[in-house]
Every structure is written in structure tokens, then in C-alpha cells.
Amino acid sequence: MSQETVRTPRTAQRVDEHVGERIRHRRTVLGLTQEQLAQSLNISYQQLQKYETAANRVSAGRLYEIANKLEVDIGFFFEGLRQGQREEPMPHGGRNRIALDLVKNxxxxxDAEIRSAVASLVKSLSENPAIGAALLQANGTEASGSRVTANDEAAE
Incomplete structure (x- = not known):
């Protein structure tokens, strides 16, 4: 017997949720409010909210319009799906929210020079966590998950 993906109402719901999350993610990255995007699509912000929360399904035509307004390929909304399921949900808080805020800010x-300097700083911090820990120590804050903390320094 060959293995086939069985489509269930729950699978379809998961896909709808994933598409809605991807719409919200891209809208947020671009710094658009629900009202701004909805207005450009000639729909109410409530309707867009229903798409983002998967309360209403997005038609193929509407998804095409949304992709154009959000300047992405339509496939963007399906990235991360595996056999009809989301690999990992995008929570409203935590690391994804921090990443979205970082990108928006x-x-x-x-100023292009300042952006370049910030990008270099972030790269340095990602490559050497001790730098970040040292910055936090200078501010009197402990680094959670870092090798060096203010407590380590006090113990020496």
C-alpha cells in the first residue's frame, strides 16, 4: 500500500492558519497596519483580520492580490509547510516577535552608514556571544544562556 497524505478538515485548517500567519508576518515586516493593507485591497480591516486568524479562508485570487501588495511570490505563504502541516507555529511573542521588531526598527x-554599523554589530554578536555578555555586564544585566555573566565575573 502506498503512503498518501490524507486530507482532513484539520489539515486544511492548519494550512489556512499557516497562510494567515505568513500574511501577518509579512505585513508586520513591511510595517503595515491591518487597516493600511486592507484599504489597498479594498476590503475591511476586519476581513483581513479574519484571513490572518484563519477565521475565513483566503481565495486564490485574493491571495494573489495580497502577494502583490506585500511584494512576495505567492509561494511565500506556503513556505515552511510539510505534507500539509506547519513545521513550527509562529507565536505572537518570544523570539519571532523580537526578530520582527528588530527588522522593523x-x-x-x-542613514546607510548607521544601518551598516548596526548590521556589523549584530553579526559580531551572533558570532561571539561573549561580546554580548560583556555589553550586558556593562549595563549591570546578566546574559541568560551566555558563557559569561556578571555572576561569573564576581566569582573570579
């Missing part, structure tokens, strides 16, 4: 920096 980064895009708000108008």
Missing part, C-alpha cells in the same frame, strides 16, 4: 534607520 532596522528598516526605520534612514
Amino acid at each position: 532596522f528598516m526605520d534607520i534612514s
Whole structure:
């Protein structure tokens, strides 16, 4: 017997939820409010909210319009799906929210030299966690999950 993916109402719901999350994610990255995107699509912000929460399904035609307004390929909305399921949900808080805020704030920096300096700083911090821990120590804050903390320094 060959293995086939059985489509269930729950599978379809998961896909709808994933598509809605991807719409919200891209809208947020671009710094658009629900009202702004909805207005450009000639729909109410409530309707967009229903798409983002999967309360209403997005038609193929509407998804095509949304992709154009959000400047992405339509496949963007399905990235991360595996056999009809989401690999990992995008929670409203935590690391994804921090990443979205970081991208939004980064895009708000108008000076190219400052953006370049910030990008270099972030790269350095990702490559060497001790630098971040040292910055936190200078501010009197412990680094959770870092090798060096203010407590380590006090013990020496």
C-alpha cells in the first residue's frame, strides 16, 4: 500500500492558519497596519483580520492580490509547510516577535552608514556571544544562556 497524505478538515485548517500567519508576518515586516493593507485591497480591516486568524479562508485570487501588495511570490505563504502541516507555529511573542521588531526598527534607520554599523554589530554578536555578555555586564544585566555573566565575573 502506498503512503498518501490524507486530507482532513484539520489539515486544511492548519494550512489556512499557516497562510494567515505568513500574511501577518509579512505585513508586520513591511510595517503595515491591518487597516493600511486592507484599504489597498479594498476590503475591511476586519476581513483581513479574519484571513490572518484563519477565521475565513483566503481565495486564490485574493491571495494573489495580497502577494502583490506585500511584494512576495505567492509561494511565500506556503513556505515552511510539510505534507500539509506547519513545521513550527509562529507565536505572537518570544523570539519571532523580537526578530520582527528588530527588522522593523532596522528598516526605520534612514542613514546607510548607521544601518551598516548596526548590521556589523549584530553579526559580531551572533558570532561571539561573549561580546554580548560583556555589553550586558556593562549595563549591570546578566546574559541568560551566555558563557559569561556578571555572576561569573564576581566569582573570579
